[in-house]
Amino acid sequence: MMQEKAVICFDCGAGYTFSVEEQTDFQAKGYNNTPKRCPACRETRKTRQLSSGNFRSIQPGFRSERxxxxxxxxxxxxxxxxxxxxxxxxxxxxxxxxxxxxxxx
Ligand SMILES: [Zn+2]
Ligand SMILES: [Zn+2]
Structure with a gap:
């Protein structure tokens, strides 16, 4: 039996509700764990990883501030x-x- 879960986003610290629909969606995709990040941050992360291929190398503004x-x-x-x-x-x-x-x- 699934229930809504309150999740605190690992990245931005904002709370969000991991809804039953979302959980169903998650399970359908084969994920069993509760996400650590809110949908917005997950999206950001995904975009970053795709564009760079290396998450660690991303330090926004690092070069230009030097x-x-x-x-x-x-x-x-x-x-x-x-x-x-x-x-x-x-x-x-x-x-x-x-x-x-x-x-x-
Ligand atoms: Zn977030
Ligand atoms: Zn010289």
């Missing part, structure tokens, strides 16, 4: 951009020189 600072390479004097603010007296290297320096002997 600030780059102009700097001059201490090795080759090329103007480059670094993801941190260059400090006075601290050598900054362009990517090429940095890789050369950091390469293990």
């Amino acid at each position: 600030k780059l600072f102009p700097a001059t390479c201490a090795q080759c004097n090329k103007v480059t951009q670094v993801p941190f603010e260059p400090r006075e007296g601290r050598a900054v290297y362009c990517r090429d020189c940095y890789n050369t320096i950091k390469t293990p002997r």
Whole structure:
């Protein structure tokens, strides 16, 4: 005998009702467990997984928020951009020189 269930969404924390119709629908699809997420979040998750193929790599806005600072390479004097603010007296290297320096002997 099925009953409506109150579910707290794992993602957004909102409560929603897992209705009898929905449960029937779920069982028809072969799911026996109660969903952890509200329908909206499930939909979002599904869309994300489909578009990326890798859920973990999704960090919205991560790249665009990353600030780059102009700097001059201490090795080759090329103007480059670094993801941190260059400090006075601290050598900054362009990517090429940095890789050369950091390469293990
Ligand atoms: Zn939700
Ligand atoms: Zn350089």
